[in-house]
Amino acid sequence: MRFGVFYELSVPRPWTAESERTVYMNALEQVRVADEMGFHSVWAVEHHFLEEYSHSSAPELFLTACAMQTKQIRVGHGIVICVPEFNHPVKIAERAAVLDILSGGRLEFGTGRSATWTELGGFRANPDTTKNSWDEFVHTIPQMWMQERFGYEGQYFSMPTRAVLPKPYQKPHPPMWVAVSTPGTEMDAADRGMGALGVNFTTFKAQEERVQEYRRRIQNCTPAGAFVNDKLAAANFLFCHEDSAEGVGIGGRMIQNFQYLAGQLDMAKEAYPTKGYPSPGLLAATRRQASSPGEPGQPPEGIAIGNPEQIIRELKKWEAVGVDQINFLLNASELIPQEQVLESLRLFGTEVMPHFTEKN
Amino acid sequence: MPRFGTLDVAAALADAPQVGELTEAPHWELPEATLMQINWEVADEPSLALTPPACHPSIPPYLSLFAGRYPDSPVGAFTLVQLRLVVRAGIRPRGYCLGAVCDSAEATGALRTHWGYPVVHGEASLSVRHDRVQARAAIGGRDVVIATLTQPETIGGADLMPFDNLHLVRLPDGTGAIVQIDPEYAIHSADRGTPTLVLPDPQALGMRGGISLDLAMVGFTFKADTDLAPVRFALDPSLPAFQGTRRLEPKAAAPA
Numbered sequence: 001m002r003f004g005v006f007y008e009l010s011v012p013r014p015w016t017a018e019s020e021r022t023v024y025m026n027a028l029e030q031v032r033v034a035d036e037m038g039f040h041s042v043w044a045v046e047h048h049f050l051e052e053y054s055h056s057s058a059p060e061l062f063l064t065a066c067a068m069q070t071k072q073i074r075v076g077h078g079i080v081i082c083v084p085e086f087n088h089p090v091k092i093a094e095r096a097a098v099l100d101i102l103s104g105g106r107l108e109f110g111t112g113r114s115a116t117w118t119e120l121g122g123f124r125a126n127p128d129t130t131k132n133s134w135d136e137f138v139h140t141i142p143q144m145w146m147q148e149r150f151g152y153e154g155q156y157f158s159m160p161t162r163a164v165l166p167k168p169y170q171k172p173h174p175p176m177w178v179a180v181s182t183p184g185t186e187m188d189a190a191d192r193g194m195g196a197l198g199v200n201f202t203t204f205k206a207q208e209e210r211v212q213e214y215r216r217r218i219q220n221c222t223p224a225g226a227f228v229n230d231k232l233a234a235a236n237f238l239f240c241h242e243d244s245a246e247g248v249g250i251g252g253r254m255i256q257n258f259q260y261l262a263g264q265l266d267m268a269k270e271a272y273p274t275k276g277y278p279s280p281g282l283l284a285a286t287r288r289q290a291s292s293p294g295e296p297g298q299p300p301e302g303i304a305i306g307n308p309e310q311i312i313r314e315l316k317k318w319e320a321v322g323v324d325q326i327n328f329l330l331n332a333s334e335l336i337p338q339e340q341v342l343e344s345l346r347l348f349g350t351e352v353m354p355h356f357t358e359k360n
Numbered sequence: 361m362p363r364f365g366t367l368d369v370a371a372a373l374a375d376a377p378q379v380g381e382l383t384e385a386p387h388w389e390l391p392e393a394t395l396m397q398i399n400w401e402v403a404d405e406p407s408l409a410l411t412p413p414a415c416h417p418s419i420p421p422y423l424s425l426f427a428g429r430y431p432d433s434p435v436g437a438f439t440l441v442q443l444r445l446v447v448r449a450g451i452r453p454r455g456y457c458l459g460a461v462c463d464s465a466e467a468t469g470a471l472r473t474h475w476g477y478p479v480v481h482g483e484a485s486l487s488v489r490h491d492r493v494q495a496r497a498a499i500g501g502r503d504v505v506i507a508t509l510t511q512p513e514t515i516g517g518a519d520l521m522p523f524d525n526l527h528l529v530r531l532p533d534g535t536g537a538i539v540q541i542d543p544e545y546a547i548h549s550a551d552r553g554t555p556t557l558v559l560p561d562p563q564a565l566g567m568r569g570g571i572s573l574d575l576a577m578v579g580f581t582f583k584a585d586t587d588l589a590p591v592r593f594a595l596d597p598s599l600p601a602f603q604g605t606r607r608l609e610p611k612a613a614a615p616a
Contacts, residue, residue, distance in 0.1 A: 013361060051419055052362060118419050121401065121575065263451025264362050266418055270453055271399055271446075272578045273519040273552055333361075 001319045001356040004327040005034050005345075006043035006078050006235065009056040010261060012333035020055055026338045028065055030330055033342050035070035037349025041108055042066050043078030043327055045199075048086075049122045052333065053261040060095045067103035075103050078197060078327070079112035079179040082137035083130050084156050085123040086114065089137045093144040093164050100168040107170065110197050111138050112179035117271035127274045131188075132156065138176065138192060142225035145173040172226040177233070182278065183210070186232075190214045193223030195231040197327075204302040207234055208321035215322065231324040236304050238328035239336065240348040244307040250336060251305025258332035304328065308351035319356065362419075365411025365447065369597045372412075372528055373536045377472040377479075379529045382539060382591040383610040385474035390430045390543075391585045394486055396493050397522065398425040398507050398555040399446070399577035406569040407445055410458060412528065412597045414538055414604055415447035422446050422577060423567075424455050424523065425507045425557060427495030428586075429486040438464035439484040440471070441497040441505060443565040446523065449601035454540070455523040458566030461497035461504065475588055476529035476539050478566060493553070493581045497565075504564040509553040509579035517547030520582060528597060538595040546585040555579030 011023050031042045044059035044066075056062065063075040080092050100107035113130035114120055120127050133156040144150045144164040151161030168174055177195035180186050189196040196214055198207070211232055218230050237258070239251030269277040302318060304311045304326070318326055330341050400423045407421035427441045440462045444455030460479035462468040471477040482499040495507045525541040555576050562571065596604030 013363070049419070117577070121420070121577065260451060261362070264416060264419060264448055266420070266453075269519070270521050271422070273515055273521070273550070273580050275516065275519060278519075 001315065001323070002040040002325045003353065003356075004039055004041035004043055004076065004233070004325060005030065005330055006045070006076075006327040007056060007062070008045050008047070008054040008329065008332075009062070010053055010258070010333050011055045012052055023055065023334060024062065026331075026334070026341070027062070028069060029338070030341055030345060031066045031073065032069055033345045035073040037345060038353060039073055039349075040325065041074040041076045041327070043076035043108070043110065043197075045078055046081050046086075046112075048119045050116065050118060050265060053265060060099055064099055064102055067099065067106060074106040074108050075099065076108035076177070077110040078199065079110035079177070081114050081119075082111050082134040083113055083120075083123070083125050084133055085125040086119075089141055089157055090144065090159065090164055092137065093141045094166070096141075096174065097145065097166045097168045100170055100174055101166060103169075105169040107168065107174040108177060109174040110177040110179060111194075112181075112199075115181055115268055115277065117266040117268050120268055121271070127268045127272050128276045129156070131276055138178075138194070138224045142173050142176070146226060175229040175231075176225050177229065177231075184278070186210045186214045187217055190217035191221050193218060193221040193225070193228035193230070195229040195233065198232070198234040204317050204321050204323075207318070207323060211322040232322065233325040233327055234318060234323045236302070236318075236326045236328050238311075238330055238344060238348060239305045240308060240311055240344045240352065242307060242347065244310060247306040247310070250340070251303070254329075254332050254335050255303065255305070257335050258329065261333065308347060311348070311352050312355050315352070315356065362416040362448075363408065364413050364600065365415050365417060366409050367412045367597075369412060369528070369536060373530055373597075375478070376528045376530050376536065377476045379476045379531060379539070380473050381532060382474070382476075382594070383608050385590040386434065387590065388433055388588040389585075390587055391432050392583065393431070393586050394429045394488060394581070394583055395522075395586075396425075396427045396486060396495055396507070396509060396579065396581040398509065398557055398579040399423070400425070400555065400557050400573050401575040401577060402571045403574055406571040409569050410445055410567070410571070411447050411456065412526075412538060414595045414597050414599060414601050415449050415454070415456065415526070418446045418448060418453065420574075423557075423571075423573075425495065425505065426455065427484075427486045427507065433467065435464060435466040435470055438462055438467035439486050440467070440477075440479065441484045441486070441495050441507075442477070442479075442525075443505065443559075443567065444523070444525065447526070449526065449540070449595065449605070453523050454526045456526045459564065461499060461565075475541050475591065476527035477541075478527060488581070493551075499561075499564055502561060502564075504559070504561045506558040506560070507579075508556045509551075509581055510556070512551035512553040512581065515550050515552045515580070517550045517582065517584075520547060520550055520580060526595070536597050538597050539591045540593040540595070541588065541591065542593075543586045543588060545582075548583045548585075550580060550582040552578060552580045
């Protein structure tokens with residue numbers, strides 16, 4: 001089991017001239033501590049227009065800053081939106097390669113397609129076709145990286161032969177992942193030999209069934225890239241405190257706050273009926289659990305809040321169902337003071353991480 | 361914390377429907393209804409001023425024109441055309457009804473009294489053609505809305521997520537409330553198409569403050585068995601929904 005941290009970079013109102021800078025600087029400081037504690041990776045989402053919930057619209061820049069300030073921790077796109085109205089695939093390949101070079105070969109390349117009307121409508125993308133364009137991108141981007149020159153005639157983009165430069169530092173290319181926010185997308189990942197990057201917050205019971213099916217399917221995959229990345233990552237929250245009640249109380253408020261903000265998103269299916277988004281995704285799980293922005297209920301099972309013993313117990317359950325990695329959200333809307341976030345990270349690193357086998 | 365609406369509730373209540381005892385409302389079965397919804401993004405600031413303080417604006421704000429032709433109800437056939445602003449009560453999307461027109465005087469009275477629809481009696485129609493579905497409403501002979509869905513293509517009923525309604529009402533005790541109307545839908549068929557929306561007199565449908573139509577989103581039509589049940593939830597218009605929502609319990613029968 002290995003551990004990562006991931007960032008939505010939520011910025012609460014009221015917004016001041018310093019609000020966004022504070023969130024970004026706090027995140028960078030947390031990443032430096034995570035690196036010191038031996039975390040495996042830091043992940044950043046790509047979102048646009050999602051007021052307060054996520055101001056992480058240029059993750060490649062944030063991740064570059066992370067890479068420049070750390071030594072070991074890997075930097076992960078969690079994810080890049082593979083929809084032509086958002087990003088041309090050549091630009092995705094180029095930016096990712098630069099990040100891989102600057103980080104010294106530490107890039108994890110997560111892909112996805114956006115799930116909100118706010119974003120899809122904002123770029124005037126067609127919700128019916130995002131899965132198709134994502135599929136085309138994840139099959140062509142590795143070719144851009146591996147071939148000296150690349151040309152292509154496709155459905156969602158075409159280009160004459162050109163040298164797409166630079167090439168990634170990792171050979172043949174960085175590990176590839178797919179964001180999984182709706183049930184079934186794990187199987188898209190498995191069929192393409194890609195890692196499944198869980199970005200919603202599910203129970204380990206639900207996850208267990210998906211893990212088994214993913215492991216079975218990936219045995220017979222046709223890799224989109226040059227190799228199979230057979231890793232499964234789950235998303236979680238982290239607040240570790242010596243005192244159980246403090247840990248659960250503060251962590252619970254963070255979860256409620258995050259879920260309340262997430263519940264404000266206009267999910268694609270909600271505003272635009274389409275087979276392209278067969279379920280509300282993150283929304284459904286969020287609405288089941290969220291009731292108000294600040295009232296903590298019982299922590300859902302498998303959530304890493306509380307004292308070190310509680311967290312070890314919950315994470316062992318994830319390990320038992322076969323999840324390879326857990327990526328933690330550390331804060332939401334800056335609800336938890338920065339010093340407490342850093343203390344939580346350090347306590348986790350010293351008291352919890354040694355109980356898990358794989359060197360992070 | 362997400363923004364809250366800035367509607368002047370006291371002023372809005374002056375025009376709000378006066379409802380009767382909500383939990384004693386009838387339960388209307390509405391079989392074989394034909395329904396159409398058109399979603400359209402609108403400008404931010406004016407829509408915030410139409411959103412009650414109990415609710416958050418959606419991001420981005422959008423209107424939801426909802427029309428229904430109900431061939432069979434306890435008061436006979438009627439057509440209802442509503443203009444709704446999509447808001448969030450806590451985290452749940454809801455259609456806050458700004459105004460509506462119904463072609464049946466009897467249905468209009470019942471919809472206002474039992475469920476708090478801000479509806480007026482006028483001309484309302486929902487016509488289904490092979491290549492288009494059109495909702496039209498007029499008051500006193502003047503068109504107030506013409507909404508059309510063209511190029512319909514079949515989609516699955518499970519792809520739809522119809523919103524529940526919210527209505528600002530005056531309760532029998534004189535206080536104000538927002539009530540939630542939450543019909544069930546058994547969807548038989550659905551089509552999605554290209555929307556057009558024309559609002560010759562938006563103020564007649566409660567759209568004050570010069571809301572401008574921004575980006576066409578989608579239109580869809582569906583056939584369903586639906587209903588109108590007694591109101592189960594009421595919100596304090598001035599408190600966040602997560603603080604001010606209460607469940608309405610039917611009055612216990614008097615002891616024999």
